[in-house]
Amino acid sequence: MNPVLDGILEKEGGYTDNPADKGGPTNWGITEATARTHGYQGEMRNLTRDEAYAILEESYWTAPGFDQIAQLSLPIAFELCDAGVNVGPGWPSRWLQRWLNAFNLHGGKYEDLRIDGKIGGKTLIALRSFLAWRGKEGEQVLMRALNCSQGEYYLEITESREKNEEFIYGWIKNRVIID
Template identity: 65%
Template structure:
C-alpha cells in the first residue's frame, strides 16, 4: 500500500455533499464526476475505500508522475499528490516546473523547463539537480514554494467565486502547511 494515498484517504474521510461545492458529492476525496469516469455507477455514499484508493492512485499518483517524483523526494511527491487530489494534477505539475525554473539561478544549475504540466525526464532531472545542489533545506523550501502557489490558487478562485469563501479557511488550514 502507498502511505501517501492512505494518508490522503484518512484526511479526506468519507462521504460529503455541500450544494455550494462545485465538486458536488464526494467520498474519500473522489468527486462523483471522477467516480463515474471510472465506471462507478452506485450511490456515492457506497463508494468503498478500496475503489477510492484505486482511483486516487491511478489519477493522482501514477498518471501525473508523482510516483517517479517519490523516488527523488517523498515530501515533494506528497505535496504534489495532496494538491492534485484537491484541485487536479495539472496545476501542481506546472507549479513544480515554474518553481524549478526560478530556483535554478538563471539556468546556471540546469536548463529551464517548459512549464507544460507533464512530468517527464527533464523535470525529473531538474528536480534531482536542484536537490543535489540544495539538499534537505532545498527540499523543504520547494515544498513551501509549492504551498505558496496552492494558497495563491485558493485565493484566486475564491475571489472569482464567492461561494468558495465557506471553504477557503479549511483549504488553507488543512492543505497549505
C-alpha cells in the same frame, strides 16, 4: 500500500455533499464525475476506501507522474498528489516546474523547463539536480514554495467565486502546511 495515498485518504475522510461545492457528491476526495469516469456506478456514499484508493492511484499518483517524484522526494510527492486531488494534478505539476525554473539561477544548475504540467524526464532531472544541489533545506524551501502557489490558487478561485469563501479557511488550514 502507498503511504502518500493512505495519508490523503485519511485527510479526505468520507462522504460529503455540500451544495456550495462545485464537485458535488464526494467520497474519500473522489468526486462523482471522477468516479464515473472510472466506471463506478453506485451511490457516492457507498464508494469504498479500496475503490477510492484505486482511483487515486491511477489518476492522481501514476498518471501525473507523482510516483516518479516519490523516488526523489516523498514529501514533495505527497504535496503534489494531495494538491492534485484537491485542484487537479496539472496545477501542482506546473507549480513545481515554475519553481524549479525560478530556483535555477538563470539556467545555471539545470535546463529550464517548459511549463506544461507534465512530469517527464526533464522535470525529473531538474528536480534531482535541485535536490542534489540544495539538499534537505532545498526540499523544505521547495515545499514552502509549492504551498505558496497553492494558497494563491485558493485565493484566486475564492475571489472569482464567492461560494468558495465557505471552503478557503479549511483549505488553507488543512492543505497549505508550512512547517
